[in-house]
Amino acid sequence: MATAVYSHPDCAWHMMGRGHPECPERLQAIEDQLIASGIAPLIVREDAPLAQIDDLARVHSAEHIAYIEGCAPSEGYAWIDPDTAMNPHSWKAAxxxxxxxxxxxxxxxEGRYDNAFCSVRPPGHHAEPARAMGFCFFNNVAIAARRALDVHGLERVAIVDFDVHHGNGTEAAFAGDERVLMCSFFQHPFYPFSGAEHQAPNMLNLPMPARTKGDVVRSAIETTWLPRLAAFKPQMIFVSAGFDAHREDDLGNMGLVEDDYAWITEQIRLVAERDARGRIVSCLEGGYNLSALGRSAVAHVRALAGI
Known part of the structure; x- marks a missing residue:
């Protein structure tokens, strides 16, 4: 078996205006670095299919789904919030x-791949069950986790979110659900200004001050995430893979580098190999410095594939 990378050209047609940081060039930066690194021949490529409405509805309300579909403009841009817009291609990209x-x-x-990375956009972890926000329309990781639970019958799944921003949408979808353990770190105080207080028992959030470097993050993961994951014994792990905590990314103010993302991914893979038959699905979230994003995503994929 192998590591698969899922993507689709439709994801590049979603645009939110000139100069918007969540841009199509993000996916090209990852692709360029996969080729330049030499690992492209060692992974399997898969085209992403279109999600069905029933798939979205495992997380999102019918009203939200209809609202997003109805907002898609025939030309130009339709703004969902001050940061988030749709163009005529956004619905299909989502x-x-x-x-x-x-x-x-x-x-x-089903055992066709050991694990997979979804190099896709728009991202998802800010999308709540009834609200789009923060560049996100539908919560890709939450939708996938619900499929694992409700369609495939898994009893326990973990979600690991290492974006610089708190995954408020994912937390809103699963807070209090004993089948799910969510582990995250994020810069705080910072957008979306959530996650630090009133955590549900199945949420393990690590708010980090600005300028936190990788050694501090690694220590926190070792002392909090890893024991909790060991006790939980997830049958599958989902990753919200945001690379905007990189020290070169201006949308955040943390100090991680590629080696930190590789180390985090290796820890996730070890947990998956011990408890979850190696099963991991990772989805791209943030990461807006194109060079740092490409390098960090490759480090992540290398660690997933063990190469």
């Missing part, structure tokens, strides 16, 4: 992004 996470989940659970 279905591809969620569809990649779903297809990767099916393939990994």
């Amino acid at each position: 279905l591809r992004a969620a569809g990649a996470a779903i297809a990767a989940t099916d393939a990994v659970i």
Whole structure:
């Protein structure tokens, strides 16, 4: 078996205006670095299918789904919030992004791949069950996790979120659900200004001050995430892979580097190999410095594939 990378050209047609940091060039930066690193021949490529409405509805309300579909403009841009816009291609791109996470989940659970990385956009972890925000329309990781639970019958899944921003949408989808353990770190106080207080018992959030470097993050993971994951024994792990905590990324103010993302991924892979038959599905979230994003994503994929 192998590591698969899911993507689709439709994800590049979603645009939110000139100068917007969540841009199509993000996926090209990852692709360029996969080729330059020499690992492209060692992974399997898969096209993302379109998610179905029933797939989205495992997480999102019918009203939210209809609202997002109805907002898609025939030309120009339709703004959902001050940071988040749709163009005529955004609806299809969002279905591809969620569809990649779903297809990767099916393939990994069925044993076709050891694990998978979904190089897709728009991202998802800020999308709440009834609200789009923060560049996100549908919560790709949450949709995939629900499929693993509700369609494939898994009893316990873990979600690891290492984006510089708190995954408020994922937390809103699963807070209090004993089948899910969510482990995250994020810069705080920082957008979306959530996650630090009133945590549900199945949420393990690590708010970090600005300028926190990788050694501090690694120590916190070793003393908090890893024991909790060991006790939980997840049957599958989902990753919200945001690379905007990199020291070169201006949308955050943390100090991680590529080696930190490789180390975090290796810890996740070790947990998965011990408890979850190696099953991991990772979805791209943030990461807006194109060079740092490409390098960090490659470090992540290398660690997933063990190469």
